[in-house]
Amino acid sequence: TQLLEQSPQFLSIQEGENLTVYCNSSSVFSSLQWYRQEPGEGPVLLVTVVTGGEVKKLKRLTFQFGDARKDSSLHITAAQPGDTGLYLCAGVPHAGGTSYGKLTFGQGTILTVHP
Amino acid sequence: GAGVSQTPSNKVTEKGKYVELRCDPISGHTALYWYRQSLGQGPEFLIYFQGTGAADDSGLPNDRFFAVRPEGSVSTLKIQRTERGDSAVYLCASSPAGRVNNEQFFGPGTRLTVL
Numbered sequence: 001t002q003l004l005e006q007s008p009q010f011l012s013i014q015e016g017e018n019l020t021v022y023c024n025s026s027s028v029f030s031s032l033q034w035y036r037q038e039p040g041e042g043p044v045l046l047v048t049v050v051t052g053g054e055v056k057k058l059k060r061l062t063f064q065f066g067d068a069r070k071d072s073s074l075h076i077t078a079a080q081p082g083d084t085g086l087y088l089c090a091g092v093p094h095a096g097g098t099s100y101g102k103l104t105f106g107q108g109t110i111l112t113v114h115p
Numbered sequence: 116g117a118g119v120s121q122t123p124s125n126k127v128t129e130k131g132k133y134v135e136l137r138c139d140p141i142s143g144h145t146a147l148y149w150y151r152q153s154l155g156q157g158p159e160f161l162i163y164f165q166g167t168g169a170a171d172d173s174g175l176p177n178d179r180f181f182a183v184r185p186e187g188s189v190s191t192l193k194i195q196r197t198e199r200g201d202s203a204v205y206l207c208a209s210s211p212a213g214r215v216n217n218e219q220f221f222g223p224g225t226r227l228t229v230l
Contacts, residue, residue: 004157006157033218040224041223041224042119042206042208042221042222042223042224043158043206043221044221045218045219045220048218088157088158090157090158102163102171103148103150103158103160103219104160105150105157105158105159106157107156107157108155108156108157
């Protein structure tokens with residue numbers, strides 16, 4: 001079983017602060033995806049990183065895939081109350097076969113940004 | 116356009132009963148996934164369909180759980196002899212094709228409560 005350890009589990013910060021969420025594994029993943037989930041809704045994809053060392057930016061969000069494709073991070077600059085939500089990392093196992101797209105999720109990080 | 120829909124949104128049942136959860140994927144999406152999300156956790160993979168066939172059912176916890184997708188579109192997750200531990204949000208996701216890094220579009224989920 002390929003596990004993803006996500007940290008921290010909870011994060012409560014003030015508007016304008018920066019934060020980083022980490023996603024780590026001992027296993028290699030074909031790709032890592034980051035999702036955001038609101039209460040009562042399904043996860044919504046933010047980004048997919050595929051290449052080791054890849055960095056992607058989405059406005060104030062920066063995503064990085066580790067060189068060995070075993071870990072990833074999400075950095076938010078100048079957080080806003082609208083960033084509040086559950087952030088999930090998810091990896092596609094590097095196993096091939098017929099399990100294409102099968103996602104292994106981390107436990108999630110509940111982010112609260114106070115105005 | 117219409118996203119992934121799931122019915123019912125909430126289901127309360129008694130221990131030992133049978134339940135069916137329905138997923139309507141995005142039209143034209145050939146890949147369909149079921150996940151289960153317990154409170155405070157990330158989603159956990161249950162089963163993956165490519166067309167009508169279950170390509171990977173390795174996540175189904177036991178033989179009380181079964182899923183079908185007879186015409187390659189709508190899918191039904193069936194749970195027999197429900198137990199209190201089955202209480203969770205059941206998420207369905209679809210994807211244009213079962214390629215490794217395809218984005219999965221999630222429905223809002225069905226919240227199942229077993230009393």
